[in-house]
Amino acid sequence: MKFLVLIPDGMADWRIEKLGNRTPLEVAEKPNLDFIAKEGSCGSALTVPKGFEPGSDVANLTILGVDVRKYYTGRGPIEALASGINANLVFRCNLVKVSDLMLDYAGGRITDEEAKKVIEHLNSNKKHDFVKFYPGRSYRNLLAINRDFEYDVKTYAPHDIQGKKISEFMPKGGKIAELLCELMEWSKDVLPAVTDKANMIWLWGGGKIPNFPKFSASFGLRGAMISEVDLLKGIANGLGFEFVEVEGLTGYVDTNYRGLVKATLKSLEKFDFVALHTEGIDEVSHEGDLEGKIEAIEIYDEKIVGKLLDKADLDELKVLLLPDHPTPIELRTHVAESVPFAIYGYEKDDVKTFSEFACAKGRYGSIDGLKLMDLFLRREKT
Numbered sequence: 001m002k003f004l005v006l007i008p009d010g011m012a013d014w015r016i017e018k019l020g021n022r023t024p025l026e027v028a029e030k031p032n033l034d035f036i037a038k039e040g041s042c043g044s045a046l047t048v049p050k051g052f053e054p055g056s057d058v059a060n061l062t063i064l065g066v067d068v069r070k071y072y073t074g075r076g077p078i079e080a081l082a083s084g085i086n087a088n089l090v091f092r093c094n095l096v097k098v099s100d101l102m103l104d105y106a107g108g109r110i111t112d113e114e115a116k117k118v119i120e121h122l123n124s125n126k127k128h129d130f131v132k133f134y135p136g137r138s139y140r141n142l143l144a145i146n147r148d149f150e151y152d153v154k155t156y157a158p159h160d161i162q163g164k165k166i167s168e169f170m171p172k173g174g175k176i177a178e179l180l181c182e183l184m185e186w187s188k189d190v191l192p193a194v195t196d197k198a199n200m201i202w203l204w205g206g207g208k209i210p211n212f213p214k215f216s217a218s219f220g221l222r223g224a225m226i227s228e229v230d231l232l233k234g235i236a237n238g239l240g241f242e243f244v245e246v247e248g249l250t251g252y253v254d255t256n257y258r259g260l261v262k263a264t265l266k267s268l269e270k271f272d273f274v275a276l277h278t279e280g281i282d283e284v285s286h287e288g289d290l291e292g293k294i295e296a297i298e299i300y301d302e303k304i305v306g307k308l309l310d311k312a313d314l315d316e317l318k319v320l321l322l323p324d325h326p327t328p329i330e331l332r333t334h335v336a337e338s339v340p341f342a343i344y345g346y347e348k349d350d351v352k353t354f355s356e357f358a359c360a361k362g363r364y365g366s367i368d369g370l371k372l373m374d375l376f377l378r379r380e381k382t
């Protein structure tokens with residue numbers, strides 16, 4: 001038996017007046033997502049524990065059976081796991097466009113290549129030996145700090161403060177906050193020489209590098225992960241999954257769908273457990289693009305789920321389908337609310353379509369996201 005988890009980032013949403021009080025999932029044509037719901041059983045899961053920010057890191061770790069209350073240290077440190085960085089502290093370093101306001105948390109979707117040049121430029125102009133910048137994907141980069149600072153800082157996710165005054169959201173706290181503010185201010189002078197897409201770095205989501213329990217030790221299965229973002233690569237490395245690289249990924253709706261499907265099918269031959277996380281739907285949600293979100297769901301249905309269901313041996317496959325968290329178009333950011341989920345391969349219930357409200361009426365009811373893996377794999381965590 002093989003286990004496949006499909007995670008379309010940010011797909012869940014709220015009812016929207018313009019859609020006749022329906023959600024994008026309720027409006028979209030998505031026969032393949034509906035097939036999983038109809039032939040399987042459904043429920044809704046809370047993937048972000050109380051008191052946590054609804055980030056993709058926390059939500060995906062919870063889905064994969066990691067208790068973030070015990071193991072989570074921040075987003076930057078998880079991405080550091082992706083690049084094998086070793087440091088005292090690691091922060092996420094977004095390349096952003098600002099005026100007095102946060103204009104673009106995604107630095108004009110700067111290319112990997114251009115971002116790499118920016119990061120090199122930052123490193124060759126920096127004043128402190130104990131800080132080092134690392135390139136990631138597009139606007140998502142890292143800052144490593146090799147000095148034993150006390151971790152005493154509050155930072156703000158740039159995608160949560162779009163259109164807001166940045167002066168109110170600079171890092172706050174002790175010595176480490178001072179250093180982050182200094183670097184962010186300094187970057188405004190340094191960046192214009194290398195790019196016009198971004199004019200500032202935004203430092204956030206820091207912490208010490210975590211030590212997650214290995215998935216094979218928790219659940220007895222060898223796993224692989226396919227994703228477009230370093231955050232999930234970090235989670236994969238932390239959990240002991242093989243991370244499968246795919247060419248031509250953009251983390252957006254124009255990504256290499258065929259490559260993702262091919263890699264997933266190939267991984268299913270080699271591994272017991274495969275997780276496929278895709279980013280595009282979340283990105284259009286952050287852009288507040290309602291039409292774009294509906295279309296992105298339809299593309300996901302056809303080009304990912306449809307193709308996988310066509311090619312996979314459904315008698316030998318269990319599927320868990322769920323977004324990691326909702327990203328309501330109305331808010332343009334994540335919320336810590338339940339997501340719909342469907343499990344194919346065991347019993348059937350009466351749910352016929354995959355949506356927030358339909359799945360909530362399913363046989364599994366409303367569950368703690370940390371219980372999802374046990375429910376999906378039908379085994380007790382050891």
Ligand SMILES: [Zn+2]
Nearest residue numbers: 010282327334
């Ligand atoms: Zn997001």
